[in-house]
Amino acid sequence: xxxxxxxxxxxxxxxxxxxxxxxxxxxxxxxxxxxxxxxxxxxxxxxxxxxxxxxxxxxxxxxxxxxxxxxxxxxxxxxxxxxxxxxxxxxxxxxxxxxxxxxxxxxxxx
Amino acid sequence: xxxxxxxxxxxxxxxxxxxxxxxxxxxxxxxxxxxxxxxxxxxxxxxxxxxxxxxxxxxxxxxxxxxxxxxxxxxxxxxxxxxxxxxxxxxxxxxxxxxxxxxxxxxxxxxxx
Numbered sequence: 001x002x003x004x005x006x007x008x009x010x011x012x013x014x015x016x017x018x019x020x021x022x023x024x025x026x027x028x029x030x031x032x033x034x035x036x037x038x039x040x041x042x043x044x045x046x047x048x049x050x051x052x053x054x055x056x057x058x059x060x061x062x063x064x065x066x067x068x069x070x071x072x073x074x075x076x077x078x079x080x081x082x083x084x085x086x087x088x089x090x091x092x093x094x095x096x097x098x099x100x101x102x103x104x105x106x107x108x109x110x
Numbered sequence: 111x112x113x114x115x116x117x118x119x120x121x122x123x124x125x126x127x128x129x130x131x132x133x134x135x136x137x138x139x140x141x142x143x144x145x146x147x148x149x150x151x152x153x154x155x156x157x158x159x160x161x162x163x164x165x166x167x168x169x170x171x172x173x174x175x176x177x178x179x180x181x182x183x184x185x186x187x188x189x190x191x192x193x194x195x196x197x198x199x200x201x202x203x204x205x206x207x208x209x210x211x212x213x214x215x216x217x218x219x220x221x222x223x
Contacts, residue, residue, distance in 0.1 A: 006153075033210060038119055042199055042213035043154070056210070090153055092211075097142055099203060099211055103153040 003027075004102035006091050012108045015081060021105045023074040025089030029100075032074045034066060035090040037104070043090055049074060081109045112137045116200045116214035123221050131185040131217045133174075133200035138149055141202040143167075143176050143183040144211070148197045157185075157198070190221045 004025045013019050023032065031050050035043035049068040063085075065077040076092055086109045092103040093106035116133040123129060135143065142161045146154040160165030163178035170189045183200060200214040 008207075013165070035210075040197075040218075042216050043211075047212040048210060088153075094203070097203075098144070098156065098159055100156060101154040105153075 004091055004093055004100050006089075006102035006105050008054040008105055009103065010106050010108075012110060013078065014110055015083075017044035017081075018079045019056065019075070020078065021076040021089055021091075021107075023076075023102055024072055025100070026072055027095070027100070028071075028091060029095055030071060031094045032068065033092040033094070033099070034074070034076050035101075037088040037090055038105075047076075048051065081107075083109050085109050112141070112202060112204065112212045114200050114202055114212055114214035116198075116217055118217060120218040120220055123219070125192055125221055125223050126189045127221075129185070129187040129190045129194075129206075129219070131200075131219070133185065133197055133214060134184045135181050135202050136198075137181075137202055137204065137212075139204050141204050143174070144201045144203065145172070145174055145183070145185050146199040148199065148216075150155065150196070154199065163213060168176060190219070192221045194223055195219055195221045 007022045032045040032095040046060045047066045052068045059078040063080045088104045089106045113136045143161045145157040147157045158169040160167040160176035166175045174183050174185045197216045197218045199216045201211040
Protein backbone atom coordinates (compact mmCIF):
# COMPACT_ATOMS: atom_id res chain seq x y z
CA UNK A 1 0.00 0.00 0.00
CA UNK A 2 1.53 3.29 -1.13
CA UNK A 3 -1.25 5.54 0.11
CA UNK A 4 -0.97 8.85 1.88
CA UNK A 5 -4.32 10.22 3.01
CA UNK A 6 -5.20 13.83 3.73
CA UNK A 7 -8.24 15.47 5.29
CA UNK A 8 -10.14 17.56 4.56
CA UNK A 9 -10.12 17.60 0.79
CA UNK A 10 -11.35 21.19 0.68
CA UNK A 11 -11.28 23.89 3.36
CA UNK A 12 -12.59 27.44 3.35
CA UNK A 13 -11.61 29.56 6.32
CA UNK A 14 -11.71 33.17 7.37
CA UNK A 15 -8.63 35.08 8.42
CA UNK A 16 -9.54 34.82 12.12
CA UNK A 17 -10.24 31.08 12.10
CA UNK A 18 -8.13 28.24 13.47
CA UNK A 19 -8.14 25.00 11.53
CA UNK A 20 -5.96 21.93 11.09
CA UNK A 21 -4.96 19.80 8.14
CA UNK A 22 -4.31 16.11 8.74
CA UNK A 23 -2.12 13.58 6.98
CA UNK A 24 -1.64 9.86 7.57
CA UNK A 25 0.55 7.12 6.10
CA UNK A 26 1.02 3.47 7.00
CA UNK A 27 4.05 2.65 4.89
CA UNK A 28 6.45 2.83 7.83
CA UNK A 29 8.16 5.88 6.39
CA UNK A 30 10.05 7.92 8.96
CA UNK A 31 10.21 11.14 6.94
CA UNK A 32 7.10 13.23 6.32
CA UNK A 33 6.70 16.55 4.55
CA UNK A 34 4.37 19.49 4.03
CA UNK A 35 4.45 21.26 0.67
CA UNK A 36 2.47 24.24 -0.58
CA UNK A 37 1.51 24.42 -4.24
CA UNK A 38 0.16 27.49 -6.02
CA UNK A 39 -1.55 27.21 -9.38
CA UNK A 40 0.72 26.33 -12.29
CA UNK A 41 3.77 26.03 -10.03
CA UNK A 42 5.70 23.08 -8.60
CA UNK A 43 5.25 22.24 -4.92
CA UNK A 44 7.30 24.35 -2.48
CA UNK A 45 8.68 22.69 0.62
CA UNK A 46 7.40 23.98 3.96
CA UNK A 47 8.46 21.45 6.63
CA UNK A 48 10.23 18.12 6.97
CA UNK A 49 9.85 15.74 9.90
CA UNK A 50 12.37 12.97 10.37
CA UNK A 51 11.69 10.38 13.06
CA UNK A 52 8.94 12.63 14.43
CA UNK A 53 11.28 15.58 14.90
CA UNK A 54 11.18 18.76 12.84
CA UNK A 55 14.32 18.73 10.72
CA UNK A 56 13.63 21.42 8.12
CA UNK A 57 11.54 24.58 8.35
CA UNK A 58 11.78 26.60 5.17
CA UNK A 59 11.26 29.96 6.88
CA UNK A 60 7.53 29.43 7.00
CA UNK A 61 5.48 32.12 8.81
CA UNK A 62 4.42 31.21 12.34
CA UNK A 63 0.75 31.21 11.35
CA UNK A 64 1.55 27.70 10.05
CA UNK A 65 2.39 25.30 12.87
CA UNK A 66 3.29 21.69 12.11
CA UNK A 67 2.92 18.79 14.50
CA UNK A 68 3.92 15.12 14.27
CA UNK A 69 2.06 13.21 17.00
CA UNK A 70 3.47 9.83 15.94
CA UNK A 71 5.26 8.17 13.06
CA UNK A 72 2.07 7.80 11.00
CA UNK A 73 0.45 11.20 11.49
CA UNK A 74 1.31 14.73 10.49
CA UNK A 75 -0.79 17.80 11.21
CA UNK A 76 -0.60 21.38 10.02
CA UNK A 77 -2.30 23.88 12.32
CA UNK A 78 -3.48 27.09 10.70
CA UNK A 79 -4.20 30.38 12.45
CA UNK A 80 -4.71 33.95 11.24
CA UNK A 81 -4.02 33.09 7.62
CA UNK A 82 -3.94 35.59 4.79
CA UNK A 83 -5.72 35.35 1.42
CA UNK A 84 -2.35 34.74 -0.27
CA UNK A 85 -2.08 31.51 1.73
CA UNK A 86 -4.82 30.03 -0.44
CA UNK A 87 -3.22 27.05 -2.20
CA UNK A 88 -3.11 23.27 -2.44
CA UNK A 89 -1.35 21.82 0.61
CA UNK A 90 0.32 18.50 -0.04
CA UNK A 91 1.59 15.99 2.45
CA UNK A 92 4.21 13.42 1.49
CA UNK A 93 6.16 10.62 3.08
CA UNK A 94 9.34 8.99 1.90
CA UNK A 95 11.70 6.10 2.14
CA UNK A 96 15.31 6.55 1.06
CA UNK A 97 14.40 5.91 -2.55
CA UNK A 98 11.02 7.47 -3.24
CA UNK A 99 8.44 9.94 -2.03
CA UNK A 100 4.66 9.53 -2.12
CA UNK A 101 2.13 12.33 -2.03
CA UNK A 102 -1.36 12.60 -0.68
CA UNK A 103 -4.20 14.06 -2.74
CA UNK A 104 -3.88 17.43 -1.03
CA UNK A 105 -6.14 19.86 0.78
CA UNK A 106 -7.32 22.78 -1.29
CA UNK A 107 -7.40 25.72 1.07
CA UNK A 108 -9.21 28.97 0.42
CA UNK A 109 -8.74 31.87 2.84
CA UNK A 110 -11.46 34.51 2.66
CA UNK B 111 22.92 23.68 -5.67
CA UNK B 112 20.81 20.85 -6.95
CA UNK B 113 18.35 21.73 -9.68
CA UNK B 114 16.08 20.32 -12.35
CA UNK B 115 15.35 21.95 -15.68
CA UNK B 116 12.49 20.75 -17.83
CA UNK B 117 10.94 22.09 -20.98
CA UNK B 118 8.15 24.48 -20.24
CA UNK B 119 4.90 24.04 -22.01
CA UNK B 120 2.24 24.05 -22.70
CA UNK B 121 2.65 21.12 -25.05
CA UNK B 122 -0.34 20.33 -27.26
CA UNK B 123 -0.45 17.06 -29.17
CA UNK B 124 -3.00 15.14 -31.17
CA UNK B 125 -4.10 11.76 -29.90
CA UNK B 126 -1.66 8.94 -30.83
CA UNK B 127 1.24 11.38 -31.31
CA UNK B 128 4.71 10.72 -29.88
CA UNK B 129 5.57 12.58 -26.69
CA UNK B 130 8.94 13.75 -25.42
CA UNK B 131 9.35 16.03 -22.42
CA UNK B 132 12.97 16.95 -21.80
CA UNK B 133 14.46 17.00 -18.31
CA UNK B 134 18.06 17.67 -17.24
CA UNK B 135 19.47 17.89 -13.75
CA UNK B 136 22.36 19.19 -11.69
CA UNK B 137 23.21 17.37 -8.48
CA UNK B 138 26.17 17.17 -6.14
CA UNK B 139 25.61 13.50 -5.33
CA UNK B 140 23.96 10.53 -6.99
CA UNK B 141 20.26 11.26 -7.05
CA UNK B 142 17.25 9.16 -7.79
CA UNK B 143 15.14 10.62 -10.58
CA UNK B 144 11.37 10.75 -10.89
CA UNK B 145 8.49 11.80 -13.04
CA UNK B 146 5.32 12.82 -11.25
CA UNK B 147 2.00 13.51 -12.92
CA UNK B 148 -0.70 15.84 -11.65
CA UNK B 149 -4.17 15.56 -13.16
CA UNK B 150 -6.48 18.56 -12.88
CA UNK B 151 -7.66 19.13 -9.33
CA UNK B 152 -5.56 16.31 -7.89
CA UNK B 153 -2.32 15.70 -6.00
CA UNK B 154 0.91 14.36 -7.43
CA UNK B 155 1.17 10.74 -8.50
CA UNK B 156 4.48 8.98 -8.92
CA UNK B 157 4.60 7.99 -12.60
CA UNK B 158 8.02 6.36 -12.81
CA UNK B 159 11.45 6.41 -11.27
CA UNK B 160 15.07 5.41 -11.78
CA UNK B 161 17.59 5.10 -9.00
CA UNK B 162 20.91 4.74 -10.83
CA UNK B 163 22.59 5.41 -14.13
CA UNK B 164 21.20 3.52 -17.16
CA UNK B 165 18.07 2.45 -15.26
CA UNK B 166 14.88 2.75 -17.29
CA UNK B 167 11.67 3.58 -15.47
CA UNK B 168 8.40 2.70 -17.14
CA UNK B 169 4.70 2.84 -16.34
CA UNK B 170 1.43 3.20 -18.28
CA UNK B 171 3.33 3.36 -21.59
CA UNK B 172 5.65 6.13 -20.38
CA UNK B 173 9.41 5.58 -20.23
CA UNK B 174 12.48 7.50 -19.09
CA UNK B 175 16.13 6.47 -18.94
CA UNK B 176 18.61 7.81 -16.38
CA UNK B 177 21.51 9.15 -18.49
CA UNK B 178 24.41 10.14 -16.27
CA UNK B 179 26.63 11.23 -19.16
CA UNK B 180 24.08 13.83 -20.30
CA UNK B 181 22.49 14.35 -16.84
CA UNK B 182 19.10 13.77 -18.41
CA UNK B 183 15.87 11.90 -17.72
CA UNK B 184 13.60 12.61 -20.68
CA UNK B 185 10.01 11.36 -20.55
CA UNK B 186 8.64 9.59 -23.64
CA UNK B 187 5.44 7.91 -24.72
CA UNK B 188 4.84 6.41 -28.10
CA UNK B 189 1.13 7.17 -28.45
CA UNK B 190 -0.57 9.67 -26.16
CA UNK B 191 -4.23 9.62 -25.23
CA UNK B 192 -6.61 12.39 -24.21
CA UNK B 193 -6.49 10.96 -20.70
CA UNK B 194 -2.76 11.78 -20.51
CA UNK B 195 -3.56 15.48 -20.36
CA UNK B 196 -1.96 16.67 -17.12
CA UNK B 197 1.04 18.50 -15.71
CA UNK B 198 4.25 16.47 -15.58
CA UNK B 199 7.01 17.23 -13.06
CA UNK B 200 10.55 15.95 -13.26
CA UNK B 201 12.24 15.68 -9.85
CA UNK B 202 15.34 14.43 -8.12
CA UNK B 203 15.93 13.06 -4.65
CA UNK B 204 19.29 12.73 -2.99
CA UNK B 205 19.47 9.39 -1.22
CA UNK B 206 19.74 10.51 2.36
CA UNK B 207 16.32 9.59 3.71
CA UNK B 208 14.78 12.89 4.68
CA UNK B 209 15.73 15.29 1.95
CA UNK B 210 12.97 16.98 -0.02
CA UNK B 211 12.38 16.51 -3.70
CA UNK B 212 13.84 19.07 -6.06
CA UNK B 213 11.25 19.76 -8.76
CA UNK B 214 11.38 21.15 -12.24
CA UNK B 215 8.81 23.82 -13.08
CA UNK B 216 6.39 21.37 -14.65
CA UNK B 217 5.17 20.84 -18.21
CA UNK B 218 1.48 21.05 -19.03
CA UNK B 219 0.42 18.54 -21.67
CA UNK B 220 -2.86 18.83 -23.54
CA UNK B 221 -3.87 15.99 -25.84
CA UNK B 222 -6.67 16.70 -28.30
CA UNK B 223 -8.82 14.12 -30.03
